[in-house]
Amino acid sequence: MEIFGSTFDDSVFLEARDRVSVALSSYNAKLCKPEWFCESTALDTDDPLEKQKVFKFRGDLAVRQGNHQKALDAYSSCLEWIADNNLTIRRDVLEGMARCCTRLGQRDRALDLVDLLSKEASNTCHLISLLLLKVSIYQHFGDVRSKMSSLQQLCSMLPFNPWHWYSLGQTCLQLLESDRTTGPCSPQRFESVEEQSAEQQEEAAEMDEDKIWLKACTCFIRTRLLLRILRQQQSSFVLQRTESTLKTTDEVLQRLNPKETTLQALTEVVSEDLIPEKMREDYQDGESLASVCLQSFRGRWWNKILLTGVLETDGCQHQTQTDTES
Template identity: 75%
Template sequence: MEIFGSTFDDSVFSEARERVCESLSSYNAKLCEPQWFCESAALDTDDSLEKQKVFKFRGDLALRQGNYQRALDAYSSCLQWIADNNLTIRRDVLEGMARCRTKLGQREQALELAELLNKEASNTCHLTSLLLLKVSIYQHFGCVGPQRSCLQQLCSLLPFNPWHWFNLGQTCLQLLDCDSDMERSSEAVNGESEEDQEGAAELTEDRVWLRACMCFIRTRLLLRILRQQQSSFVLQRSVKTLQITEEALQRLNPKEATLQALTEVMSEDLIPEKMREDYQDGESLTSVSLQSFRERWWSNVLLAGASQINGPQAKP
């Protein structure tokens, strides 16, 4: 009687077929001089792909050099030669144009380009890049309210990224530095409305203070987990950010009960398995169910108990 799994198929021991090596035609690599695309002769071609490359490279170089008008002109020319199915290059060029418009002080035009990118976004990578672009636009023009809204969306989309939480906390500190509640309210009304449509009452000093505490506590929790796997300059960056985070929390000065309550709420989902698998880059937006910042984080904080979550303790 044969033991199950003790026999082998004869094909396992048969000799491998001899591979036929076909002769390959010789290949001569194209050699290009540095910044060859800047020469006028580079456009002496009928190939639309080559023209696209030339204008794209010119735009990238000008943007890097800080010549934003020249970069914008090059990107605009490049856009005319991009094939309809080449969405990757199209998105890259549109983002470059938006950044040029921002540097040139053209806020509305930059936001219009961002809206084009928004309509074409199809996965989490697209949405992440778009939100980061909008953050840079609003930050450049000092629009703290809309900037905060975009950062909150980033924290909901990528909840285990400490840098988004840190930047959101810094933005809340900026709001706390505003002269009055009216100024904070106008930031939200005049800027881009949030998904959860927060009213002016939500932007009182106590609420903004509480959100700042939430963000820095979340940042501290995430960085403490991640630094165990880091080294070199990456670890140095995390350690430096942790130090800034601790200083921010000292400035906010929450009571011990508040600190414990917020730490418990903001650490509920920090499970290693979930941190590895949830919200993978490139996932289709149709399969991503995003909760608003208020629904996912703010409501949980309020449920933790108003008696425990109070303003800063009095300093001696």
């Protein structure tokens, strides 16, 4: 019996056929001066692709220089010359316009551009980029509750990314502090993305202080678990960042002051899926949205957490330490 891999195909030892050399035609590379696209003559062309490049480069340069109105004008002009099948550049330009509108204080226009991008999202990469864009817009305008909703969507899409969990926990802390100083406030503007609407309606009834506190504890516990797993494979400045965040997470949990039984119950719930095989196979970047079945944040974690009864057992004990420090 032959051992697998112990024999070779005869073709391996055959002489290679004589290769016919093909003479390459001469090629002269196009040389461009620095910032050639800023010259007035750069638009003296009938090629739509060249005009698209000129306006795109002008917009990118203006953003780098901090001139967001000039960048917005250039991106708007660029949009007119983008071919219908060039979806990548179109998404890039629309996102640039949304970020410029944000910096210029044009909140409604920025969110309208986000809605337009959401209709064209076709894979998980698009949706993740869209959610990150929403987070930056809401953060700029101080819309903490909408930012929290987008971060929960990110945590549902990328459940093993500790930085989204950490950001969600920090947002919960911010919401706790704002509610104590100004009182509860109603959500400002919610998006029309189909997969978010139902969850947002449920969240509107969940914004009392105790539940936000519990969600903050959950996020920081999940962050700590994920970072402890990741640091085994890290080194250098990456490991330093992880260690620093772990220290901050421990300090925040001490300030939140949950009971030991609460810590144990929450740790058990949020660590159920921390299995190496599952962590490698969960949602791959670029997967089609049609084949992705996402559970909402509530369905995946929150309902299980409420079933533990930690709110009833912990009560409002957490308010004693956090109130004295604020």
